[in-house]
Amino acid sequence: MLKIFKILVVGVVFSLFAGESTVLAEIIAEPVIRVGLYKTKNPVKFSSPFDYTVYSGEEIKGILPAEETAALSYQNGAYIFKSRSFNFKTADYLRLVPEDPSSYFTILGYQRKMPGRKTNYNSYRGALEYVFSPKSRLPYIINELPLEEYIAGLGEASNGAAEEYLKALAVAARTYAYTMIAPRSAKHFFDVYASTIDQLYLGYNAEMAMPRVAAAGRDTAGIMVTYNGSPVITNYFAHSNGLTKTWNGRGRGSRPWLQSVEAPYDVGKKMYGHGYGMSCYDAAMRADKEGWSYDSLLAYYYTRTDIQKMY
DSSP states (O other), X not given: OOOOSOOOBOSOOBBOGGGOOOBOSOOOBOOEEEEEEEEOSSOEEEEOSSOEEEEETTEEEEEEOTTOOEEEEEXXXXXXXXXXXXXXXXXXXXXXXXXXXXXXXXXXXXXXXXXXXXXXXXXXXXXXXXXXXXXXXXXXXXXXXXXXXXXXXXOSSOXXXXXXXXXXXXXXXXXXXXXXXXXXXXXXXOSEESSTTTOOBOOHHHHHHOHHHHHHHHHTTXXXXXXXXXXXXXXXXXXXXXXXXXXXXXXXXXXXXXXXOBOGGGTTSOOBSOOBSEEHHHHHHHHHHHOOOHHHHHHHHSTTOEEEEOO
């Protein structure tokens, strides 16, 4: 797989659990995550205020200048790229890659709006990949970007929520995303969906509209929940009925860190979500009403875990 970003490896990894600083793990580089945005039979119109390098597979075809629109389509087994600067047809998938992974692009004409919000979430940082999926028999639009840029673009929380809750959610979301990253294969085009199948990822416009959510991600950059030294799947959900659930497996492996705990702020509500891990409502109320810190929240909902800075 083509490597598109230069990644800095940070020197040491510390435990933040219980306020202590002790080395707990080997260093890793900040990961790159691939997000499946959507699939479509219609041409994709790409635009960015930044220059993007255009690839056919791993072959550079040219530079798309800033502010110039490009059209990407798939017909009869061939990928077609059209812009004012250059056009080509190829049997290989298309990639548009910025020099700086924090650069962003917009998919013109793509409507992605959330209930109660006027913003159209059709802009994303990083690279775009356009690849045909034999399974769905349609091209998929994939956004590839550094993990921290992905976390900044999540839409799982309100911008007005308590700061420590936002930090706890950022760490849980980062840890979940990290555990989903897998080697690319013919059957595995991307790591996570942009929807609540995995986590609600809205991209650059969410980052601009919800700066406190994005700041919580930056303030906890590289920090993850670990069990026996390894990042684990950190499920979270809207709210419980006063008690979260113990993981029952059902053929999906053991998750001993997902134990039932009391969620007093959820009492009187109906279970909304799968019920495993952190109740977002209960956690938000604990942070807001009782002043719980983000690491205390994570330690409470994820039993016998540590909180480690992994990069």
